[in-house]
Amino acid sequence: MKNPLLVLISESVRNWFQIFDIAERYCFGYDIFMKFCLLFLIFFISCYSPVYNLEIDGKAYLKKGKNELEGGKYKDAIFSLSAAEREFPLLGDYALLWLSDAYHETGNHKESLKTIRALLDRYPHSPLGEKARIREVKEAEEVSEENIQQIYESYIKDFPRDAEVKYSYALWLKKNGKEDTAKSVFKEIYLDAGSFSKMAYNELNSSDITVEDLIKRASNLMRAMNFKGAESALRSAMDRDDGRFKNKIVDNHGLSLCEQRRYCEAAEGYEKANRRYWQVRSLYRAGEKEAFNSALDELLKSGDKRAGPILVSVASDERREGRIKEAIKMYQNVVGKYPSETEDALWGIGWTYFLTGEYKKAADIFTNLYDTYNDTRYLYWKARSLEANGEDAFSIYRTIVDMGKESDFYSIMSYTKYKRSYEQSNIDKTQKFFGTATPIRENPIPPRENDRVEALFDLGLSKEALLELIYISKNTSSMEDLLYICSKFQELGEYKYLVRLAVKVPHIEELLRFRYPLAYWDVVEGLSEKYGTDPLLVLSVAREESRFDSKARSTAGALGLMQIIPGTAYRLDNNLKLGINGSHELLDVKNNLHLGIFYLRNLIGEFSSYSHALAAYNAGEETVRKWLRKGNYKSADEFIEDIPYSETRNYVKRVITTFFEYKRLSSIEDGMIKFSLEKL
Template sequence: MALTFILTRPVILPVLLGLLLQHAPPAPDPQSAPTAHAALPGTLNELWLVPPDSDRTVKSNVPYVPLVQGLGRYRAADYSKALPLFATAALTGSPLGDYARYYLGMTELRMGRTKDARRTFESLVQRKPTGYLAVAAALGAAQAAEADKDHAAAIRIYERLADDKAALSDDVLSRLARAALASGDRRKAAAAFTRVYYEFPLTPGATAAGAQLTGLSAHAESRGYKADLGRAQILYGARRYADSRAAFADVRRHTSGDDRDLTDLRIAQADFHLRRWAAARDGLRPLLDRAKRRDEARYFYLSAVRELEDHADFVRLARALVQEFPESPWAEEALNSLGTHYILVGQDGQSADVFGELFRRFPFGARAERAAWKYGWWKYKTADYAETIRVFEQGSLNFPRSDYRPLFLYWAGRSHARLGAAGPAEARMRLVYTDYGNSYYGRLAERTLRARAGKRTDELVLPAAARTVPEPDTLARLPNERTIRLLLANELYDDALNELRHAQRASGPSPAIDATMAWVYSRQGELRRGINLMRRTYPQFLTAGGQDLPTEILEVIFPLTYWDAIERHSKTHGLDPYLVAALIAQESTFDPRIKSPANAVGLMQIVPATGRRLAQSAGIRNFTPAMLTDPEINLRLGTLYFARLSKQFGGTHYALASYNAGENRIVRWKAERPGIDEDEFIDDIPFPETQNYVKRILGTAENYRMLYARGGGRPLPVMGGPAAAKPAPATATPAAPTTRKPVPATKKPVPATKKPAPATKKPAPATKKPAPTTKKPGDSTRPKGTGSGE
């Protein structure tokens, strides 16, 4: 028996294992795993530091009225009337009493009462206030000491601040340097200016410090050419190409060997980015065969050749680079440029082959996501659905946080359906809906599932337990938390931002701090800045349950103003007002005065020539371009124009594409793609910017509908400017208030292969050259918002 067991064991075990595996549950499909998001706290108060409405009433803020009124007088330079307000006894004994003392000291300083200001600031410093106010009080004390000609005292304060990581800034060091100069200590001044020059090279203070160091060279200690080389590298990395070129040229004479080659390479690259193609080519030629970074040099050399329109040589050089340096990230860049080149010359099949090669060689590379999309989409269009599935599913696994992921999953699901595989098709669509339910692709997936599977919405979402990670410590107690809440309650927004930024530097990043800052930006009229920050802070808004986030959070992500006029003019022309609101959010972020580089103006970004033509149709007499900044007129003309486009082309998606890319192009694209489905038409638009534009507006329109039609959202009041009185600056300088202007809406396109000329904007021909590569290999190249299209 023992012998029989020994002989048969190798045969029996595989059989037993096979039987066990046959009846075992199937292995989990990695494609079905939802994105793991942090579980959110249960209350709004834990999501941010914004005080509830009950703490922002007139009654609750009565004790702080003198502070708010005093700040209004202070910023109007009416110091004699501000002074007694800051000195109100009830105010100085309140939780914001230290802020009253601070502004009392600043007022005394402005009035020339230097001794009084010094006593006020010294008293405040001794009280040891928390947060940013401690820094501001010290700066005020130093400024008062300087005004009193006590430079030694000012220097002691600045040196203490310079040793505090949370307080250190180029401003503190510059003040230290100037105080040292005033005291006659040129060596100390040179040391401080040197720190500004090397440690804060991207600031305006660094430029001023460099000029000062020219006259202090006898007193400055040299940091060696390596420090200058490092500074030049920082400037280059920040895309300050003219400054970096000058810095590299200045340090070149001190370099040799590899450092000399690096310097020459960066000078030539700066020339390239400054569009000096021939100079770049000539500067790179000596580095092609001998330098350590010759793969990088060859990439920029072939790029310069491309810009000089020697296309045959460009193709040859790109292929040679890939062959000689097959694993170099610059070979990936060369393939990306080559694939783009073939798109621009109308050879889409060859372009797809190149992008397929790129994805195969560099499956996790900086350009791999784009390559997978370009190659996989071509395979879908040519009905190679099996290859489409392979590429898109691999892309979704390789880049689980990519903006391309919803495209990958959605079109993989559509490809499974084309092949008759209902199970995988439904699984992919459920995953798209779970992770991106409140986006363009999530809603496409929802409609697909409803039509094919007949499922209810609550049956579409994958189990929540599978897609959450432990909740982080979202709101660790901050020492200045009460101060922040009180400042916000009284609309002292810039003071609150100072405190929030100080908390970030002292305690590290926090979703609650970021969300609060996003809310402040929105309240100040910087809607786009608030949108972007809140989206990054709580990306859960995109998921299937995103609409359940607190309404107040969603109002920052989807702001709405001028609603009455939007609704009225939309209904006049039979348009969906929520679609129009989404279009305005994309075009202008509700800034009626914004003007684009193409001369498009106002809420719906209308160029004067188009406005004049529409005004005639609308019966508006004596039209002038300035009228386009009037929200009523802009909306009247813009909705008229969009309604015409919708009627002309017979579909909202066509009208949106035309609004962005031009009517003639839509006529041509429709003719080239007759009868294809709407989702296929949109993703086959040749201009990535227009793809993104259409998908974002279609997706966002539903967000606006859910929030403001059914979710209790409240449109913002129309403001003539920022909501708050001008508080203290968000810098280390306590004296000059910060003036903020609303940030204009900026459409950040994906790395475009062709560039559209928007219909309502000044026409511009599509570029025939791909944009120069400015990112280094390894940098993120994900397209802004292309994936989810929310």
């Protein structure tokens, strides 16, 4: 193959000779001496000043070669990418990877393998390492290298979660007469319960799978949130078990049913296996009061110490039903008999006193809890108890805010309780009290080691730039690098990676804007204005629901940024007419936001409260209506703290905390945080 550098120089010289011929024809000729001088000048420029020009040409060759590869012009791509690798070493690993691809497409597997090994040798720390290793495996198999088994095993050792290569290895083993080893690999793939699991199972006999194997597969399925699949595997294990694994199978089978909210079925299975504790828990979740009370009596008679948390829940139910004395007595019984549950039981007593207006007793309990466990929640409710009792709690609220290294629900509630007092102070005092977000550079200066990213951006290779950024983000801790990477994630609109990186580091004001980005702002702002909803509240919901992952899926089947359940989406679309027919339409960013914002607007309209609406968004409207009918809440924080479902309670707290941070970011110019307790 011709040297691209020599080709480039020869083409330049040929072009200059053409220029001389034209000049000679129209300018009455040059003398020989003048021609010689000009030729020498061209030669001098070509020899001594190519570095900068060739780097630019090499960069252009890289882009040209990539386009030729994608366009199926493989021979042209080989020429261009060879030149790019020589002349633009900054991204030489990309040139070599694509060059290997081009050789592969022409059927020259030997040269493809040689090229990919050059990449691995010259760029040992490239983010393309895994892709290059996969290419090495495939090309080594194509040319039938003698050490192909070692290459496979080396790759699988370094990347054990790659089921595709593992499956290819098993097929290679089978093809080459190593059936026992192949069967072992196929079995491992099946038990891992990944994407190649079913294909691997087709290579096995049912006798190859033991009861223990089925239990292991079920555990992996549950880890992957495939509870239906886990249930099926455990039923098979149950049918084949000789009794040795009975308890383990029953426990896991019941768990798989509970995760599907099939609590009654789980309870039946636990009862048959005499797993009383798990039976009681399942009956409680099912709301089967009579059966629950009977099973609980049996559990208490057995002396099982795990009954403590269940009794705390029962005492809370007694209080909600208005049986205050019974609730207090039950909490006190837990403190006496189940020491490990003392904290939760004392909280229950204090909370019962607060809700029934015995604020002095509540304050004493919360003081004791804070002194013992140092949890801000107890200090906050001590302040609320004193305030409700007509005493001054300002200093406690201030202490809560001052002691927090970063915002949490209770410091925000403390700030909001006395917002008017802060607004009467000057901005400096407000900033000292809580702090406002520090503006950051819009475009941080890229560190020298990130030149590769800049080059990829210049070439319009955004996917490759993203790959590079993700790789760098895993191997840096410097603030300069973090700011640069975050700014680039934001520039690419890759908000899930942005937030994921920003929340990993300690709470630093410079990263606050990246922790709470204005994701998909044009869509959010437009739809929020249309439906009269605060766009920052919408962002807060999306951030806590999906961390801005537009493809997010939950165990309950919720989809997208706003985690919309398909059934809810179809119901809402009866009004919106977006044409939602399945998950594809629901995962569209604009559709998902449209449905979520419309739904949130409806909930706020019904409940006239952000906290109630957020709880309904998470737990369902009818559930919240029931809570509100039973409760007589005087304030938003009372309602939030008394939400029966811990998942929903924590969710509402997180969204409100995030909402506050977005409000804080929007207050940079005037230093005043516009956050109203009344709307909560």
